[in-house]
Amino acid sequence: MRTGSIIPAHKAIGSDYDQAMALRMELCEARARSEPLYVCPLCGTPVYLVSRKETRRFFFRHELEDGRCPAKTRGELNEQEINARKYNGAKESYAHIRMKQVIEESLRCDPNFSDVKVETVWRGQERATWRKPDVQALYKGLPVAFEIQLSTTFLRVIAERRDFYQREGGLLCWIFKSYDEDRARLTQDDIFFSNNHNLFLASENTLTESQNAGRLMLDCRWAEPYVENGHVETRWSGRIAPFDEFQLDQKRQRIFLFDYESAVGCARDESEEAAHQRMQEAIRQRFAEFWINRGGVNASNAGWKQVRDEWLELQFALSLEGMDIPDHPGEHSLAGALNAFYSAREGRPVGWKFNKLIEVAHCVHGRHKGYLRRFRQLLLTYNRQDQIRREDREGKWQAKVKQYAPLLKSNDSTYESENRYAELFEFLFPELVVTSESDD
Numbered sequence: 351m352r353t354g355s356i357i358p359a360h361k362a363i364g365s366d367y368d369q370a371m372a373l374r375m376e377l378c379e380a381r382a383r384s385e386p387l388y389v390c391p392l393c394g395t396p397v398y399l400v401s402r403k404e405t406r407r408f409f410f411r412h413e414l415e416d417g418r419c420p421a422k423t424r425g426e427l428n429e430q431e432i433n434a435r436k437y438n439g440a441k442e443s444y445a446h447i448r449m450k451q452v453i454e455e456s457l458r459c460d461p462n463f464s465d466v467k468v469e470t471v472w473r474g475q476e477r478a479t480w481r482k483p484d485v486q487a488l489y490k491g492l493p494v495a496f497e498i499q500l501s502t503t504f505l506r507v508i509a510e511r512r513d514f515y516q517r518e519g520g521l522l523c524w525i526f527k528s529y530d531e532d533r534a535r536l537t538q539d540d541i542f543f544s545n546n547h548n549l550f551l552a553s554e555n556t557l558t559e560s561q562n563a564g565r566l567m568l569d570c571r572w573a574e575p576y577v578e579n580g581h582v583e584t585r586w587s588g589r590i591a592p593f594d595e596f597q598l599d600q601k602r603q604r605i606f607l608f609d610y611e612s613a614v615g616c617a618r619d620e621s622e623e624a625a626h627q628r629m630q631e632a633i634r635q636r637f638a639e640f641w642i643n644r645g646g647v648n649a650s651n652a653g654w655k656q657v658r659d660e661w662l663e664l665q666f667a668l669s670l671e672g673m674d675i676p677d678h679p680g681e682h683s684l685a686g687a688l689n690a691f692y693s694a695r696e697g698r699p700v701g702w703k704f705n706k707l708i709e710v711a712h713c714v715h716g717r718h719k720g721y722l723r724r725f726r727q728l729l730l731t732y733n734r735q736d737q738i739r740r741e742d743r744e745g746k747w748q749a750k751v752k753q754y755a756p757l758l759k760s761n762d763s764t765y766e767s768e769n770r771y772a773e774l775f776e777f778l779f780p781e782l783v784v785t786s787e788s789d790d
């Protein structure tokens with residue numbers, strides 16, 4: 351009766367003989383004081399502990415056995431009816447009564463609420479339908495019912511209540527005393543899930559806060575989605591907030607502070623975007639490996655077939671990303687560009703039978719002028735300046751730089767960038783996009 355928890359008999363009694371005997375004594379004393387400690391959850395009658403000497407087993411018995419308790423005639427009630435009775439039984443507990451007072455007193459602090467009533471019948475528009483919420487009040491004209499939920503045993507009983515208040519143009523607000531973070535997502539799921547993954551706690555603390563703020567303050571907890579390793583996960587979050595900050599959704603019977611629904615939508619978009627980026631990165635790496643290792647495949651038929659198959663797979667993967675590449679990897683203009691760019695990135699000749707990077711540079715300048723600007727950008731990005739200077743023993747490259755640098759800077763048509771595969775280059779070398787164009 352102190353906590354309002356529903357405890358199975360075997361748990362209340364335990365397996366220790368001395369403790370069970372002590373409990374028996376406690377129950378007797380409580381009975382003498384007329385302050386029952388344990389009551390039958392079905393009928394609310396106080397119980398005491400009986401022991402069978404021969405078996406050393408204990409069991410609970412009603413103080414008053416008049417045959418009315420449904421526990422005696424279990425066959426006539428279904429599970430839902432039994433739960434409904436248990437639910438009403440739990441409302442007698444001290445914890446429940448105190449929670450009602452906490453809500454009532456908090457509501458009376460808040461000028462947005464009027465007509466605060468406790469344990470009063472709410473009659474439905476349809477005849478013979480009614481509910482008796484723990485506390486009810488008008489919030490700026492909207493009837494709000496507060497139901498206190500100490501135990502999570504009664505989900506089925508309470509789920510149907512939403513329909514009643516929805517039909518009645520009212521709003522049902524569930525109040526918990528506590529919750530188990532790990533189990534909440536499972537056991538309180540009906541309320542929690544249908545309420546946009548928000549739940550509310552009230553306590554002596556929220557009552558004090560309400561009195562200080564002059565508003566109904568509740569401790570709101572919610573599940574907050576975030577993306578980790580491309581998956582949407584949730585973590586608990588919460589704060590004490592005034593009722594007038596909550597979003598009220600009468601139609602869907604939701605009251606929430608944190609909009610989980612839209613947040614999870616954003617998180618899903620984010621995780622999809624992350625998954626897409628991972629896939630793009632995989633294509634990018636596969637393409638680079640293909641291109642850099644391509645020179646290693648010998649010219650035998652088997653080797654060529656392997657190269658072609660891999661190329662066609664890359665062609666397909668890239669086409670899904672909206673990029674077309676030729677059917678053959680040797681297409682002159684593209685092959686020259688890719689050789690140049692991967693050489694700059696790797697710091698050694700790729701695709702061409704040169705020995706040094708400086709030879710690649712001369713080749714680009716001589717035969718692939720349309721790629722010179724991107725090539726230079728990649729040399730800078732990968733800090734190849736020293737290497738180029740070292741390899742440029744006779745200063746031939748330096749002389750060319752002096753000649754073309756001003757032309758690049760002034761966008762002279764001689765070095766106009768070849769843009770047929772611009773999108774592909776930016777995909778394969780994202781650094782081309784982010785690096786600022788510096789021609790120093």
Ligand SMILES: [Zn+2]
Pocket residue numbers: 390391392393394395412419420421
């Ligand atoms: Zn009973």
